[in-house]
Amino acid sequence: MTDRAQLVPLVEAFGAARVLVVGDIMLDRFVTGAVERISPEAPIPVLRVEAESAMLGGAGNVLRNLAALGASCRFVGAIGDDEAGREVLALLAEHPTVAPELVVEPGRRTSIKTRFVAGTQQMLRADREDTAPLSATAGEAVVTAVNRSLGECDLVVLSDYGKGVLGGGIAARIIAAAHEAGRRVIVDPKGTDYSRYRGAHLLTPNRAELAQATGMPTATDADIVAAARALIAGCGVDAVLATRSRDGMTLVFADDAHHLPTEAREVFDVSGAGDTVIAAVAAALAVGADLAKAARLANVAAGIVVGKVGTAAAYTAEVVAALHRQDLSSAEAKVLSLPQALDRIAVWRRTGRKVGFTNGCFDLLHPGHVALLAKSRAACDRLVVGLNSDASVGRLKGPERPIQPEAARAAVLASLASVDLVVIFSEDTPLALIEAIKPDVLVKGADYTVETVVGADVVQANGGRVLLIELEPGHSTTATIARMNGKAASPS
Structure with a gap:
């Protein structure tokens, strides 16, 4: 020691x-x-x-x-x-x-x-x-x-x-x-x-x-x-x-x-x-x-x-x-509580950085996720990822999810060069996070419309923009889990 x-x-x-x-x-x-x-x-x-x-x-x-x-x-x-x-x-x-x-x-x-x-x-x-x-x-x-x-x-x-x-x-x-x-x-x-x-x-x-x-x-x-x-x-x-x-x-x-x-x-x-x-x-x-x-x-x-x-x-x-x-760029130091994250974000903004935000469960990270995060980071100077907690994922996806616990999911996300901060949230939606962070860019997949993106109104009211990114075809956590279990994936 x-x-x-x-x-x-x-x-x-x-x-x-x-x-x-x-x-x-x-x-x-x-x-x-x-x-x-x-x-x-x-x-x-x-x-x-x-x-x-x-x-x-x-x-x-x-x-x-x-x-x-x-x-x-x-x-x-x-x-x-x-x-x-x-x-x-x-x-x-x-x-x-x-x-x-x-x-x-x-x-x-x-x-x-x-x-x-x-x-x-x-x-x-x-x-x-x-x-x-x-x-x-x-x-x-x-x-x-x-x-x-x-x-x-x-x-x-x-x-x-x-x-x-x-x-x-x-x-x-x-x-x-x-x-x-x-x-x-x-x-x-x-x-x-x-x-x-x-x-x-x-x-x-x-x-x-x-x-x-x-x-x-x-x-x-x-x-x-x-x-x-x-x-x-x-x-x-x-x-x-x-x-x-x-x-x-x-x-x-x-x-x-x-x-x-x-x-x-x-x-x-x-x-x-x-x-x-x-x-x-x-x-x-x-x-x-x-x-x-x-x-x-x-x-x-x-x-x-x-x-x-x-x-x-x-x-x-x-x-x-x-x-x-x-080092503050190491994976472990990227996973922060909301108060800690707000301190870091304040420093970024003081140095003129544009802050982006996206969110998800990221249960089993696949190429579609990686592409989405890379494109999200390209639209801003610093990218914050809101990660659903285990309890939140269970409510949204069912009692058998998540496959990976929140600590593991956060560590994998934080290891990506495209991700600058990870904040775990326990609510069903990231609205409270978005209201606190006030991102300059809010990013979601193009399977959403601007009207259905949680927090879009908050970001736009603060002068930010909502960016919808085309998803990589053929990648789905639900389909991956179904294949692992020897089942056919549902159309959703």
């Missing part, structure tokens, strides 16, 4: 991790569209809005990353008594492994960051927020909720975005309570006064934050180590993990340091990578890793998310694949 592969059991154990996250949760909104002209009212671009979406931001992104890694977590934070706060609660409810306890402070605005994006370019960000410390009543409620949760967790993460939840001495009180309960605390810090995190096990500033907090240079490896040791000595913490964007990260102790080069093959977006780092470190420490191993796993996870678009998350399967040094 290679040195990296020895970390795999830690990742596989993340399901047992119990993490308490305390911090500033936000609502990240995205308004996306196209710019085709300049406003006649002012020299500014006009954004033709095509879509709007929302996701958890700030400490919420830490929660999303912990959920993606399989860890369970409790969350304590604060929101306002407003529509944005209710939207945050609804988004939290989508994560069954997250147990939130949110303090509602009347009169306070829930933090919202709205990004206006044209194509792949962010044009403007508009923030609505209150950054003052919580009221005395709300602050006491946060500390009380933390004390209730300490017995149900392995360690504590403080996700400080400077929006008030951890201000006014709250961070120090939580660290003291955690120490009394025998729980370590790791902190993603904010601001210049890190003394309020005194007693924490680990701080995870990025390069710019480290320079700001210490007033020291952070350009070189030696600079990073010196600045981190100044924090360790001045703030009474055990270690500092400095994230350095494209240069990887450095784990510094008072008497030792480890430089970890970047794991990223291609960097698209570093936003949210710090949240991935602290989530991976927390999950690893919670299942018994030491800081050195936890930092190595976090470096791998960060290398995954910076290759995605936006504030993305790293999934356990992706981390395991990276530890095994599996």
Whole structure:
């Protein structure tokens, strides 16, 4: 077993991790569209809005990353008594492994960051927020909720975005309570006064934050180590993990340091990578890793998310694949869950790739299938194949089907050069997949008409097209199975 592969059991154990996250949760909104002209009212671009979406931001992104890694977590934070706060609660409810306890402070605005994006370019960000410390009543409620949760967790993460939840001495009180309960605390810090995190096990500033907090240079490896040791000595913490964007990260102790080069093959977006780092470190420490191993796993996870678009998350399967040094073009790495696939597709679209989609049972792969997939791939830059699950095939084809289980069918499909991704779906039709992926090209055999192709209306409404491809004559899975069983195939 290679040195990296020895970390795999830690990742596989993340399901047992119990993490308490305390911090500033936000609502990240995205308004996306196209710019085709300049406003006649002012020299500014006009954004033709095509879509709007929302996701958890700030400490919420830490929660999303912990959920993606399989860890369970409790969350304590604060929101306002407003529509944005209710939207945050609804988004939290989508994560069954997250147990939130949110303090509602009347009169306070829930933090919202709205990004206006044209194509792949962010044009403007508009923030609505209150950054003052919580009221005395709300602050006491946060500390009380933390004390209730300490017995149900392995360690504590403080996700400080400077929006008030951890201000006014709250961070120090939580660290003291955690120490009394025998729980370590790791902190993603904010601001210049890190003394309020005194007693924490680990701080995870990025390069710019480290320079700001210490007033020291952070350009070189030696600079990073010196600045981190100044924090360790001045703030009474055990270690500092400095994230350095494209240069990887450095784990510094008072008497030792480890430089970890970047794991990223291609960097698209570093936003949210710090949240991935602290989530991976927390999950690893919670299942018994030491800081050195936890930092190595976090470096791998960060290398995954910076290759995605936006504030993305790293999934356990992706981390395991990276530890095994599996190339992303290998067959196993092509078979993804829908959330993983959407992350990959977002990267393709950011680089201008046209995404195609087709689907089927593909029970016994024959030349007709191969030809269909090759022609489908020729009509796009990247081809996603939706594969019916075993249960779905059984409902559609009868109790004796499929012949091959879904894992085998997916592996065979993924081995083809014409197939870029395989996503298994359990429904009878791929409509939900098509609605989520929004392919530019939807491909089916010419035995269909456009009107009878599932999802055709969705694709066309999004500006895509439906392509019907002539099938290779003389090839049929049903006929092949009938011949194997010594029976004549039915005309269908």
